[in-house]
Every structure is written in C-alpha cells, then in structure tokens.
Amino acid sequence: xxxxxxxxxxxxxxxxxxxxxxxxxxxxxxxxxxxxxxxxxxxxxxxxxxxxxxxxxxxxxxxxxxxxxxxxxxxxxxxxxxxxxxxxxxxxxxxxxxxxxxxxxxxxxxxx
Amino acid sequence: xxxxxxxxxxxxxxxxxxxxxxxxxxxxxxxxxxxxxxxxxxxxxxxxxxxxxxxxxxxxxxxxxxxxxxxxxxxxxxxxxxxxxxxxxxxxxxxxxxxxxxxxxxxxxxxxxxxxxxxxxxxxxxxxxxxxxxxxxxxxxxxxxxxxxxxxxxxxxxxxxxxxxxxxxxxxxxxxxxxxxxxxxxxxxxxxxxxxxxxxxxxxxxxxxxxxxxxxxxxxxxxxxxxxxxxxxxxxxxxxxxxxxxxxxxxxxxxxxxxxxxxxxxxxxxxxxxxxxxxxxxxxxxxxxxxxxxxxxxxxxxxxxxxxxxxxxxxxxxx
Numbered sequence: 001x002x003x004x005x006x007x008x009x010x011x012x013x014x015x016x017x018x019x020x021x022x023x024x025x026x027x028x029x030x031x032x033x034x035x036x037x038x039x040x041x042x043x044x045x046x047x048x049x050x051x052x053x054x055x056x057x058x059x060x061x062x063x064x065x066x067x068x069x070x071x072x073x074x075x076x077x078x079x080x081x082x083x084x085x086x087x088x089x090x091x092x093x094x095x096x097x098x099x100x101x102x103x104x105x106x107x108x109x110x111x112x
Numbered sequence: 113x114x115x116x117x118x119x120x121x122x123x124x125x126x127x128x129x130x131x132x133x134x135x136x137x138x139x140x141x142x143x144x145x146x147x148x149x150x151x152x153x154x155x156x157x158x159x160x161x162x163x164x165x166x167x168x169x170x171x172x173x174x175x176x177x178x179x180x181x182x183x184x185x186x187x188x189x190x191x192x193x194x195x196x197x198x199x200x201x202x203x204x205x206x207x208x209x210x211x212x213x214x215x216x217x218x219x220x221x222x223x224x225x226x227x228x229x230x231x232x233x234x235x236x237x238x239x240x241x242x243x244x245x246x247x248x249x250x251x252x253x254x255x256x257x258x259x260x261x262x263x264x265x266x267x268x269x270x271x272x273x274x275x276x277x278x279x280x281x282x283x284x285x286x287x288x289x290x291x292x293x294x295x296x297x298x299x300x301x302x303x304x305x306x307x308x309x310x311x312x313x314x315x316x317x318x319x320x321x322x323x324x325x326x327x328x329x330x331x332x333x334x335x336x337x338x339x340x341x342x343x344x345x346x347x348x349x350x351x352x353x354x355x356x357x358x359x360x361x362x363x364x365x366x367x368x369x370x371x372x373x374x375x376x377x378x379x380x381x382x383x384x385x386x387x388x389x390x391x392x393x394x395x396x397x398x399x400x401x402x403x404x405x406x407x408x409x410x411x412x413x414x415x416x417x418x419x420x421x422x423x424x425x426x427x428x429x430x431x
Contacts, residue, residue, distance in 0.1 A: 062260035
C-alpha cells in the first residue's frame with residue numbers, strides 16, 4: 001500500500017508547468033487575445049503553486065485561499081480591461097497584434 | 113484509496129497540462145477560448161482536491177464563466193470589426209521571416225525552461241510548515257463569521273479585499289474611457305430556445321447567487337462567487353436581446369457600481385474613529401458589518417461584470 005501524502009507533492013510542479021507554458025505563449029503568440037490567454041494561464045499556475053503549498057497543513061491555509069480568491073477576481077478584471085483595449089486597437093488601427101509595421105520580426109520592442 | 117487518489121491526481125494534472133497546451137498553441141481563436149473555459153473547469157476540480165472549495169467556486173464562476181463570456185464576446189467584436197473594414201491581413205500568416213520566428217521561439221523556450229527549473233528548485237527548498245492557519249484558527253472567534261476564508265477576506269485582511277473591489281471599479285473606468293457602449297454583435301438568434309432558457313435559468317441563477325452570498329459567512333461561498341453568478345444571469349439577459357440593450361438609469365447604476373467600495377470605506381473609517389483602527393470592526397457588530405459589506409459588494413461586483421461584458425460607458429453621458 002502506497003502511503004500517498006496527498007496532492008501536495010504533485011500540484012506545485014503542475015503549477016510551475018502552467019506558469020512556464022503561459023509565459024511562453026504570452027511572449028511568442030502574436031494575436032492579442034492569445035497573449036491574454038497566456039497571461040491567464042500564467043496566473044492559474046501561480047494560484048496552483050500557492051494553494052498546493054497552503055494545503056500542506058491540517059487544513060488548507062485560509063490566508064493563501066483568500067489571496068488566491070483576490071487574485072482570481074483581479075485577473076478577471078485585468079482580462080476584461082485588456083480585451084477592451086484589444087477591441088479598441090482593432091477599431092482604431094485594424095490590427096490585432098502588436099507588430100512593428102514593416103515586418104522586421106526580431107524587433108524586441110514588439111512586446112507591450 | 114490513496115493509490116486511487118494518486119492516479120486521479122496524475123490524470124487531472126496531465127489533463128490540465130494537455131488542455132492548457134492545446135489552448136495556447138491552437139491557431140483557431142474560438143477553439144482556444146473554448147479550451148480555456150474547459151481549463152477553468154478542470155482547475156476548479158484541482159482546487160477541490162486541494163481542499164479549497166471557495167476557490168473552486170470562484171474559479172468556475174469567475175475564471176471559467178465570466179472570463180469565458182468576455183473572451184467570446186471579444187472574438188465576436190473583433191470579427192464584426194473585421195467585417196466592417198477588412199484589413200486584408202491574415203493574422204495567422206503575418207509578415208516576418210520564419211527563421212526569425214524559429215529563433216525567437218527557441219530562445220524563449222530556453223529562457224522559460226530555465227525559469228521553470230529555478231522555480232522548482234525554489235519550491236523544493238520550501239520549509240514544510242502549516243503557514244498562518246493556526247494563527248487564523250486561534251482568532252476566528254473574534255472575526256464574527258464561521259468560514260475562515262470569509263474571516264480572512266473581510267476581517268483579518270479586509271484592506272486587501274477593499275482594494276480588490278476598487279480594482280474592479282478601476283477596470284470598468286478604464287473600459288468606459290475607451291468608448292461608448294454599443295449593441296452586442298450577435299448572430300441571428302434562432303427560434304424560441306434562448307428566451308425559454310432565459311426564463312428558466314435567470315431565477316435559478318438569482319436564487320443560487322443569493323444562497324452563495326448567505327452561505328459565505330459559515331461555509332464555502334461569499335460575495336465574489338455570488339456576484340459572479342448574478343452577473344451570469346445579467347449577461348444571459350443581455351444576450352437574450354442583443355440589439356436592444358436594457359438601458360439602466362444612469363445615476364442608480366453608478367451608485368450601485370461603487371456601493372461595495374463606498375460602504376467598505378465607510379465601515380473602515382468608522383473602525384478608525386470608534387474601533388480598533390482603520391478597516392477594523394467594533395467587535396459585537398462584526399457579523400452585521402461583514403454581512404452588509406458582502407451584500408453591497410455582491411451588488412457592485414455583479415453590476416461591474418455585466419457592465420464590463422457590455423463594454424463602453426452608457427450613451428447619455430456624451431450628450
């Protein structure tokens with residue numbers, strides 16, 4: 001019989017994977033909506049690390065839970081604002097990505 | 113039992129990782145958004161496994177539900193604008209050399225991988241302690257509520273929650289500053305299904321929302337989950353009549369939007385003058401003050417989320 005110490009052992013690494021994957025997508029993907037999705041996945045990774053570290057005690061640490069709840073709501077607000085900005089950009093310039101106009105692809109100033 | 117749980121954890125994590133991967137690498141935006149919503153639901157199952165039912169509720173209602181609706185309506189808006197004035201650019205095959213893209217991609221993979229390994233190293237070095245849970249437990253009898261998460265949110269760390277409510281209002285102000293609100297670009301509504309479902313679901317959503325609000329003081333639930341469920345009802349109503357948005361009277365709408373922040377601030381200042389300090393409660397009233405703040409916060413959150421979904425400020429202001 002395996003003495004399984006609970007989800008504590010696995011979930012932090014899942015969180016790190018989500019964070020890294022989201023960061024990759026937020027940098028490499030070009031469509032603004034895809035960048036926003038990447039940022040949201042990064043956030044979910046952070047929440048997973050926080051909650052799995054909080055779950056080590058007898059009961060899950062309520063302070064970390066409250067922090068995560070705050071984080072989810074703030075992430076949703078920021079997402080709403082970012083999407084409103086994306087729609088505005090589309091309306092004004094017709095673009096859905098933050099590209100340098102002439103197609104010089106390696107321009108590091110492209111992000112943000 | 114523990115072996116079954118181990119298999120479940122592994123499967124859930126593989127599922128989450130796979131869905132996130134397909135969501136972020138998909139070139140079809142609609143597919144990506146649908147996968148993102150599915151990811152939210154899987155995550156809320158993970159939060160249940162981590163014994164955080166409050167977070168699971170919030171993730172399902174806010175993370176998957178409201179954010180998903182916002183993403184879908186944004187895709188519709190972008191498509192609508194593209195149809196109005198085609199730019200002729202295909203976003204999936206935009207300009208730039210493929211060698212440059214491959215190089216960028218490789219560099220980013222290396223950086224992100226190194227960062228991930230560093231994070232894992234840092235996690236392994238974490239001391240195995242219970243954190244602040246014993247401290248919260250010892251003080252819970254003074255908080256006025258029975259649910260420790262609500263106790264932390266609205267009493268011990270009330271200042272964080274106050275600022276969080278302010279962030280929602282700020283996001284809405286930002287969205288409003290970008291333009292006036294317009295009719296939701298919707299596809300032709302087919303048949304009597306949508307109105308029928310609306311008539312059926314709206315009361316259920318309202319009852320669920322009010323229950324979650326009431327439950328928050330002694331069990332999983334609270335203002336944020338309740339606000340999100342009520343906002344879902346509001347979004348459904350907006351979707352039911354996309355061409356003619358319900359015009360809310362301006363002054364009550366604005367009052368409702370700031371009610372949560374305003375009441376919270378008022379109670380906080382009251383605590384400064386007559387109680388233990390800023391954002392502290394006079395102890396015998398703590399339960400009632402928390403309940404009042406939660407009711408006002410629920411109203412503000414629900415209104416703000418629906419307003420963010422509609423996007424843009426009301427028309428009357430510009431005349």
